[in-house]
Amino acid sequence: MAKAKRKSMAKGNAKAGYLFITPFIIGFLLFLVVPLVQSLRMSFCEVAATNGQGLKYKWVFLDKYKEVFFKDPDYVPRLLDNLKNMALFVPGILVFSFFMAILLNQEFAGRAFVRAVFFLPVILSSGIMVSIESNNSLMGSMQSAIKEDTSLTSITKTLENILLTGEKASKFFEYVINLVDKVYDIANSSGIQIIIFLSGLQTISPSMYEAAKIEGCTAWENFWKITLPMISSLILVNVIYTIVDYCTKSNNQVMDLINDKLFKNVDYGLCAAMSWVYFGVIMVILGILAFIISRWVYYYD
Amino acid sequence: MKKIKAGRQPNRSLAGDIGVGIILIIFGCFFAFPLVYVINSAFKPLDELFVYPPKLFVRNPTTKNISDMFLLMNKQGVITFTRYAFNSLFITAVGTAGHILIASMAAYVLAKYRFPGSGPFFKMVTVALMFTGYVLAIPNYLIMSKIGLVDTYLALIIPAFASPMGLFLMKQFMESSIPDVLIEAAKIDGAKEGKIFFTIVMPLVKPAILTLMIFSIQSLWNNIGTTYIYSEELKTLPFALRTLAAGGVARTGVSSASTLFMMILPVVCFIFSQSNIVETMASSGIKE
Numbered sequence: 217m218a219k220a221k222r223k224s225m226a227k228g229n230a231k232a233g234y235l236f237i238t239p240f241i242i243g244f245l246l247f248l249v250v251p252l253v254q255s256l257r258m259s260f261c262e263v264a265a266t267n268g269q270g271l272k273y274k275w276v277f278l279d280k281y282k283e284v285f286f287k288d289p290d291y292v293p294r295l296l297d298n299l300k301n302m303a304l305f306v307p308g309i310l311v312f313s314f315f316m317a318i319l320l321n322q323e324f325a326g327r328a329f330v331r332a333v334f335f336l337p338v339i340l341s342s343g344i345m346v347s348i349e350s351n352n353s354l355m356g357s358m359q360s361a362i363k364e365d366t367s368l369t370s371i372t373k374t375l376e377n378i379l380l381t382g383e384k385a386s387k388f389f390e391y392v393i394n395l396v397d398k399v400y401d402i403a404n405s406s407g408i409q410i411i412i413f414l415s416g417l418q419t420i421s422p423s424m425y426e427a428a429k430i431e432g433c434t435a436w437e438n439f440w441k442i443t444l445p446m447i448s449s450l451i452l453v454n455v456i457y458t459i460v461d462y463c464t465k466s467n468n469q470v471m472d473l474i475n476d477k478l479f480k481n482v483d484y485g486l487c488a489a490m491s492w493v494y495f496g497v498i499m500v501i502l503g504i505l506a507f508i509i510s511r512w513v514y515y516y517d
Numbered sequence: 518m519k520k521i522k523a524g525r526q527p528n529r530s531l532a533g534d535i536g537v538g539i540i541l542i543i544f545g546c547f548f549a550f551p552l553v554y555v556i557n558s559a560f561k562p563l564d565e566l567f568v569y570p571p572k573l574f575v576r577n578p579t580t581k582n583i584s585d586m587f588l589l590m591n592k593q594g595v596i597t598f599t600r601y602a603f604n605s606l607f608i609t610a611v612g613t614a615g616h617i618l619i620a621s622m623a624a625y626v627l628a629k630y631r632f633p634g635s636g637p638f639f640k641m642v643t644v645a646l647m648f649t650g651y652v653l654a655i656p657n658y659l660i661m662s663k664i665g666l667v668d669t670y671l672a673l674i675i676p677a678f679a680s681p682m683g684l685f686l687m688k689q690f691m692e693s694s695i696p697d698v699l700i701e702a703a704k705i706d707g708a709k710e711g712k713i714f715f716t717i718v719m720p721l722v723k724p725a726i727l728t729l730m731i732f733s734i735q736s737l738w739n740n741i742g743t744t745y746i747y748s749e750e751l752k753t754l755p756f757a758l759r760t761l762a763a764g765g766v767a768r769t770g771v772s773s774a775s776t777l778f779m780m781i782l783p784v785v786c787f788i789f790s791q792s793n794i795v796e797t798m799a800s801s802g803i804k805e
Contacts, residue, residue: 232710233626240623243679248645251656333545336552403547460646
């Protein structure tokens with residue numbers, strides 16, 4: 217339906233349409249596409265800064281990529297580690313935020329206030345806070361002391377030991393325990409996802425639930441047959457957003473390494489190659505996930 | 518709102534209510550914790566900041582940290598505190614306004630029309646979301662210096678205009694919350710594209726605009742911006758505060774005060790727009 221209704225630009229107000237989108241395209245080309253192409257070129261070059269003449273490029277083709285994969289001791293392990301953490305984090309964030317969105321969509325006293333509280337991390341996760349906190353070396357050493365201190369006595373650790381030494385299902389327990397360990401991080405990085413799900417839940421027409429109620433559906437059936445399909449397109453949006461957000465966080469291991477190399481070794485070519493490898497890997501993962509999920513997404517129209 | 522209320526009668530038991538309440542309280546504490554901590558540490562005297570194990574709440578609150586911050590700020594150089602604050606406010610205001618306008622105009626066209634290349638273009642935008650790494654900094658700098666924007670406000674403002682995040686979010690919201698029928702009706706009544714955009718589309722996506730505003734304010738307000746700006750009188754507030762905070766262990770109090778200070782603007786903006794962001798996303802004004 218929606219597709220048939222959309223008119224082509226030629227029929228509609230083509231001039232206005234192009235006028236609307238031009239500013240963005242110009243900015244996009246200038247500040248994203250051009251730098252991207254340039255960094256791709258850098259990744260095949262030995263880049264050196266010369267005095268007064270800008271940058272000098274020397275074409276080395278795949279050398280930098282070879283260095284990334286075979287010479288650099290940190291890159292590949294960190295990348296794999298990052299992917300492993302991502303596989304843990306992303307489902308956790310999605311399930312948690314979906315769950316919270318459903319709770320926040322209920323009627324209860326003080327709902328507006330509670331919703332505001334849940335949006336707080338989005339505002340607070342500002343770069344300056346992170347940098348100020350980590351700048352302070354004393355605070356840092358204190359933090360690590362606390363971490364060691366509490367991990368010795370924590371209940372989850374004890375429970376973890378009991379469960380892990382037990383049955384064959386230990387892989388599963390390991391996953392769950394990892395999630396529990398990170399529950400604070402998960403909660404703190406799911407603000408946007410909650411908002412996106414919440415807005416999706418509110419666009420579901422109440423008449424659907426009414427009809428289901430008249431037909432005698434239980435709340436459980438409602439959830440699987442109405443809520444989940446209606447919100448499935450937003451699940452895709454959230455998967456993409458979560459992965460992107462996780463991978464481009466400033467305290468991400470891989471980003472850290474690239475940053476280090478950039479400012480300590482000043483090897484632009486290597487950094488560019490590392491970024492492109494990272495980027496490529498994430499794109500492949502995103503592509504596969506988007507393909508799988510979009511098979512299953514239900515479009516109302 | 519009324520429609521939603523009528524449709525969902527709470528049919529939980531008391532135990533269910535309590536359960537939901539407990540879960541919300543627990544996670545609510547998680548979410549509120551950083552805010553409470555930052556506010557409290559800003560008022561802690563130096564000895565309390567280093568208490569081990571750290572205390573969440575302040576015992577003997579003091580405003581010394583904050584007065585120290587202003588004192589140091591005014592002592593440090595020829596540039597006054599207000600100048601830094603103005604720089605940051607100006608960059609944030611112009612950057613945010615421009616970003617919202619440009620992103621929503623493009624998003625409107627992408628969400629409601631199809632033209633040659635619109636599909637691939639949006640895919641490219643989504644891909645570009647991924648690539649905000651440090652590596653772009655160098656090519657970006659080269660471009661900036663070529664078009665002569667280095668060491669001006671524009672060097673920080675203009676890249677914000679083209680941030681792909683805004684376009685991505687706005688397009689998603691517009692696709693789901695603006696019925697095509699509404700736009701068609703407006704066209705039949707003789708409205709031009711510009712009028713449709715400003716009088717119909719923009720008011721309808723107000724929640725999305727406000728969400729985007731928060732994002733944009735947050736990233737611009739915290740922009741340290743020393744990559745492109747050298748003149749001291751053009752530097753931003755976060756840069757100034759960071760310089761203060763980096764002064765060593767004795768400046769820990771100042772550093773926690775400045776963290777609180779930097780938080781004020783985003784939190785205030787959020788409080789003003791909060792009811793719009795999280796309430797009533799669904800009010801298209803169309804009966805299906």
